[in-house]
Amino acid sequence: MASGRRQHGMLLPALLVLLAVGGLGWLLARQASPASRDLAREMRTAEALDLARQALLGFAATYRNNEHPNADFGYLPCPDLDGDGSSETCGGKDQASVGRLPYLTLNLPDLRDGAGECLWYAVSGSVKNNPKADVLNWDSTGRFRLEDADGKAIVLAGDPAGHAAALIIAAGAPLPGQSRAPGPARCGGDTEAGNIRHYVEALDSVGGTATLAVRPAAGNDRIATITTGDIYRQLKRRPSYAPWLQQLLQATADCLAKPVLPAVVGAERHGPVDVGRLPALASLSGPCRSDTLRDAVANWAEIMRYARCSDGSDCLAGPGGRCRGALLFGGERLGSAQRRSDAGDKLLTDRYLEPATLAALAAGQLAALPATIALPFADRDRAVATDVAVCLP
Numbered sequence: 001m002a003s004g005r006r007q008h009g010m011l012l013p014a015l016l017v018l019l020a021v022g023g024l025g026w027l028l029a030r031q032a033s034p035a036s037r038d039l040a041r042e043m044r045t046a047e048a049l050d051l052a053r054q055a056l057l058g059f060a061a062t063y064r065n066n067e068h069p070n071a072d073f074g075y076l077p078c079p080d081l082d083g084d085g086s087s088e089t090c091g092g093k094d095q096a097s098v099g100r101l102p103y104l105t106l107n108l109p110d111l112r113d114g115a116g117e118c119l120w121y122a123v124s125g126s127v128k129n130n131p132k133a134d135v136l137n138w139d140s141t142g143r144f145r146l147e148d149a150d151g152k153a154i155v156l157a158g159d160p161a162g163h164a165a166a167l168i169i170a171a172g173a174p175l176p177g178q179s180r181a182p183g184p185a186r187c188g189g190d191t192e193a194g195n196i197r198h199y200v201e202a203l204d205s206v207g208g209t210a211t212l213a214v215r216p217a218a219g220n221d222r223i224a225t226i227t228t229g230d231i232y233r234q235l236k237r238r239p240s241y242a243p244w245l246q247q248l249l250q251a252t253a254d255c256l257a258k259p260v261l262p263a264v265v266g267a268e269r270h271g272p273v274d275v276g277r278l279p280a281l282a283s284l285s286g287p288c289r290s291d292t293l294r295d296a297v298a299n300w301a302e303i304m305r306y307a308r309c310s311d312g313s314d315c316l317a318g319p320g321g322r323c324r325g326a327l328l329f330g331g332e333r334l335g336s337a338q339r340r341s342d343a344g345d346k347l348l349t350d351r352y353l354e355p356a357t358l359a360a361l362a363a364g365q366l367a368a369l370p371a372t373i374a375l376p377f378a379d380r381d382r383a384v385a386t387d388v389a390v391c392l393p
Helices: 002-030 032-059 230-238 243-257 294-304 354-360
Strands: 098-099 119-123 144-146 168-170 212-214 222-226 266-271 273-277 305-309 314-317 321-323 325-329 388-392
Touching: 032 168, 032 222, 144 222, 168 273, 222 325, 243 294, 243 325, 243 388, 266 354, 273 354, 294 305, 321 388, 354 388
Parallel strands: 144 212
Antiparallel strands: 098 119, 119 168, 168 222, 266 273, 273 305, 305 325, 314 321, 325 388
16 A cells, blocks of 8 residues: 555656646747747748649649640649639630649648748749640740849759749738738638739739749749759659650651651751751641640650651661661750750751761761660759651661
């Protein structure tokens, strides 16, 4: 019995210690410095922005697999414009659009920043999925130019022009002059999705086809960016992506390989061959015009170049025999030497094919060029620069 009394007697001091520790923790939490509370809010904002960004990149990397069997990969969703949490049609072709993050479309939870505000999202017309641009590939550029407080451009890696293709924006707490309705129970249920000026200062309005200025320093917005390079770096990590590009290349070659090869557009003479652009895809027939490949081939046709023996013979020595021509895949650009910024650049053969490739064609030696697109690389951030050639027998 004495032992039992001693055990009960020891519980009281332990309980007092626990109460004291708990009370101290509560007191410290109540007296936390403004700096620590600000840090906690910034951490919550950063976590929400990163989660949204990764979900958007995943959406682009799996777009064709994700209930879009006739589309290409690489597209980003439109914003939520009506407060239902889902993406919908946004504006006209090539127009940028801004609204709430379509978290339901992205299979995300109810994401909020450190101030408890739902996230905003802006997407360039060049990468949005509805309606799509005429062409989307790794040469496509974003439409959001980020500027510092002095109006100087903040250059982003992974885009030909250094622009963002999409923005995820945390609005933060309201600033003087901003009037906001009480937040919804869940993101998406509010009527504020069209009232951007009371939330976002960095991007006042969106809707045109021109490049739009974004000023992260204007106000308390926090912004995460996505460039076209980010999208295609994610795709290049997928083992299935090289076979997909190869399928598009082969389907286009099959459309060209008729008894009489079609004429080369914008032909330049290199030894025994004329080299230039593909004929209009609408004039071709075959697998490249099928429902499942037509749109994707149209995205990548500008990256391809076409060579045909000038005299109609089989002037090229291919890896498996003689060839009357070749379809070439130019890959990603190599710095300023292969600038592809405007329509004039895209007409030039040397902006797509390397000097060694043109020399091999001039020598009639197609076998010197690889016939297969090699992805992914061990270093997946490296440009896909090696030209690939498919024989047209």
